[in-house]
Amino acid sequence: MFAGISVFSQEIKVKKGEIQIDGKSVAKIDKEKNNYTISDLSGKALFTATITSQTPLKNNVSKNWLQLTGSNGVIRELELIDKTSFSFGFEKPITQNLILSDNPLLPVSGIDESKINSFFQTEDRSISTAEDIRIEKDKETNRSEDALAADNKILISSVGIISANNQKIGYIVRKVTGTDGIQKFLSYTVLDINKIPVAQIDFSSYDKANIQSGLVLKTFDGKSFPIKLANYTSERLEYDELAPRVIKKLYANGYTLGDMKSMAEIAHQENAEANNQQNNDAESRAKADSKNIYNIPGYVIGKDGTKKNGEITIMFESIAVKLGVNDTKAYGDTATLHSSDKTEFLKAKDGVKFCAGERCFIGVAGTSSLGGSVFLEILEEKNEGYVLNDLRYPEDYYLKLANQPKAVYLGEKGGFGKRKPEKIKKAFDEYVSCPTLDFSKYDTKTKEGLVQVLADYSAQCKK
Numbered sequence: 131m132f133a134g135i136s137v138f139s140q141e142i143k144v145k146k147g148e149i150q151i152d153g154k155s156v157a158k159i160d161k162e163k164n165n166y167t168i169s170d171l172s173g174k175a176l177f178t179a180t181i182t183s184q185t186p187l188k189n190n191v192s193k194n195w196l197q198l199t200g201s202n203g204v205i206r207e208l209e210l211i212d213k214t215s216f217s218f219g220f221e222k223p224i225t226q227n228l229i230l231s232d233n234p235l236l237p238v239s240g241i242d243e244s245k246i247n248s249f250f251q252t253e254d255r256s257i258s259t260a261e262d263i264r265i266e267k268d269k270e271t272n273r274s275e276d277a278l279a280a281d282n283k284i285l286i287s288s289v290g291i292i293s294a295n296n297q298k299i300g301y302i303v304r305k306v307t308g309t310d311g312i313q314k315f316l317s318y319t320v321l322d323i324n325k326i327p328v329a330q331i332d333f334s335s336y337d338k339a340n341i342q343s344g345l346v347l348k349t350f351d352g353k354s355f356p357i358k359l360a361n362y363t364s365e366r367l368e369y370d371e372l373a374p375r376v377i378k379k380l381y382a383n384g385y386t387l388g389d390m391k392s393m394a395e396i397a398h399q400e401n402a403e404a405n406n407q408q409n410n411d412a413e414s415r416a417k418a419d420s421k422n423i424y425n426i427p428g429y430v431i432g433k434d435g436t437k438k439n440g441e442i443t444i445m446f447e448s449i450a451v452k453l454g455v456n457d458t459k460a461y462g463d464t465a466t467l468h469s470s471d472k473t474e475f476l477k478a479k480d481g482v483k484f485c486a487g488e489r490c491f492i493g494v495a496g497t498s499s500l501g502g503s504v505f506l507e508i509l510e511e512k513n514e515g516y517v518l519n520d521l522r523y524p525e526d527y528y529l530k531l532a533n534q535p536k537a538v539y540l541g542e543k544g545g546f547g548k549r550k551p552e553k554i555k556k557a558f559d560e561y562v563s564c565p566t567l568d569f570s571k572y573d574t575k576t577k578e579g580l581v582q583v584l585a586d587y588s589a590q591c592k593k
Contacts, residue, residue: 140238142229149225151238159221166224170241175201177235177246179228181210181220185258189265192341195257196227198235200250207257268358275378284377288368292320292377292387299323300387302373304365307332313339316362318376322390326350329385331376337361345372347379351397352404355379409453416452420445421521426486430467430474433481440469442486444505446521462504462522465491478503492516496536497528506530506537510581513588517580529580531587534561540574564591 143150148171149157157176158169164182169175178199183191196208211227228236235246282294292300301321308315313336320329329349333340345357360375367373380387417424428442444465450457465476465484476482478493479502485491491505497520498504506518506528514532530537538561542548555569567586573579 140229142225144221144225149229149236151229151236154238154240156238156240157236159225161219161221164220166221168228168236170243176241176243177201177250179220179224181223185262185265186255187262187265189262190341191261191265192344193257193261196224198250200246202250204250204253206250206254209257265359272359272375272378275375275382278382279374279378282381284374284381286367286373286377288366290367294381294386294388300328301325302367302377304367304373312336318373320376320380320385320387322387322394324389324391326391326394328387328390328394329376329380331357331372333362333372335362337363347376349380349385350394352401353383355383412453413449416449420449420452421447421524422449423486423489425468428467428484428486430476430482430484438467438469438474440467440474442467442484444486444491460502462520463493463502465505478505483508492518492530494518494528494530494537496530496538497526509577510584512584515584515588517577517584519577527575527577527580529561529574529583531562531584540580542575562587562591566590 141150141152144159147158147160148155149159155171158171158173160167160169165178165180167175167178180197181194182197183194185191194210196210198206198208200206208227208231210223211231215222215226225236228234229238235249283296285293286302287293290302290304291298292302300323303319303321305317305319306314307317313334315332315334317330317332319327322328327350329347331345331347333345334343340361345360347355347357349355357372357375357379360371362370362372364370422443422445424443425441426443427440429437429439430442431437442465444462446462448457448459448461463478465478465482467474467476467484476484476493479495481493481503482505483490483492484505490508492508493503493505495503497506504520504522506516506520508516509519509527510517516528516530516537518528518530518537520526520528526539526541526543528537528539538557540554540558540561542554544553554574558567558569558572558574562583564587567583567590572583574583
């Protein structure tokens with residue numbers, strides 16, 4: 131037999147019954163059913179190991195742990211290390227846990243028998259004990275629910291009719307929702323006397339899957355109740371143990387079926403209001419975290435120099451996309467000015483300039499190969515020339531000179547990858563059209579570089 135794993139730069143192998151770390155044999159391992167005996171290299175048995183999910187009270191639970199038994203019969207339980215890998219047997223995960231734990235019983239230096247003897251001086255079954263305590267608590271809950279159901283003569287007929295005290299109070303319906311070839315995926319839906327759904331539980335025909343994932347009963351008003359110590363045992367309702375547990379759980383928690391129409395309507399309204407509030411809260415958070423500007427006091431200056439005061443709103447990114455909704459609309463090309471008597475739409479294509487609070491923007495063309503105009507934030511202004519930033523793409527800076535109809539991008543981004551320096555230089559020379567300015571002296575992809583270009587242009591080139 132040969133098995134190997136490589137974890138944390140240590141190569142761990144089991145070869146011909148010997149555990150090896152980085153090629154060095156440190157112990158022997160022998161299997162008998164699901165128990166593994168760990169011995170020193172001379173063959174002296176030191177302890178046995180297994181991985182189990184069964185408690186001393188024979189309760190099977192959803193978690194596994196490492197159970198070690200010393201030669202003196204003392205049992206110790208240990209949590210499994212993170213990322214324990216399971217194969218067809220327990221040899222690999224046991225070996226991992228004995229070597230890679232924080233305080234390994236099989237260190238790379240070899241077995242320390244005195245450490246092992248000391249380890250097994252005291253028993254520790256805290257993991258299984260905690261599971262047994264939890265299960266006994268669940269059993270007590272189930273006994274209480276059973277007693278209440280018996281007092282009220284809760285019954286389920288073979289066709290899913292639920293009765294209490296010999297009166298029909300509702301229905302339970304089983305539905306197959308899917309299959310994967312190994313198991314069926316099913317659900318039980320509980321309905322009141324009006325056939326209004328009250329609760330639903332999803333489960334598997336494979337009992338171990340239900341133990342691992344847990345069974346949760348969900349009600350129409352948004353509450354959840356874990357179902358413990360019950361599993362799906364039969365397609366026939368009168369023989370299944372899960373169906374009656376579902377009804378008992380509901381009844382014990384105040385869902386007594388019968389006519390629950392008014393409660394369902396109230397719950398539906400409350401759920402709708404809660405969903406609306408949740409959606410509104412999510413939208414408010416998305417707006418607060420966005421690049422957009424909403425209702426900020428400011429002013430607009432038209433091309434004719436007219437100034438108008440009001441509240442400015444402009445969107446540079448989609449709130450819908452932040453909320454997980456597809457949105458292909460373009461942003462940044464329109465703003466609104468809301469005054470006391472009207473709302474005015476501002477178009478970037480009109481070259482409008484506006485300020486919202488301390489931040490100012492101007493509509494310019496030249497930001498896209500597809501044409502069109504957008505509002506860019508003014509970072510520097512000199513002699514009607516600007517250094518601008520596109521809030522939609524904050525890493526992009528633009529230069530806008532007074533004698534040019536469009537802004538220019540002089541960074542490295544191109545339509546198909548990174549632009550070559552010679553192409554950027556050509557764009558620079560053509561745009562500034564001033565031989566005095568030497569392209570090589572400026573870092574045109576940064577704000578600071580463009581601010582220097584604008585300053586030098588104003589001083590050396592502008593007539």
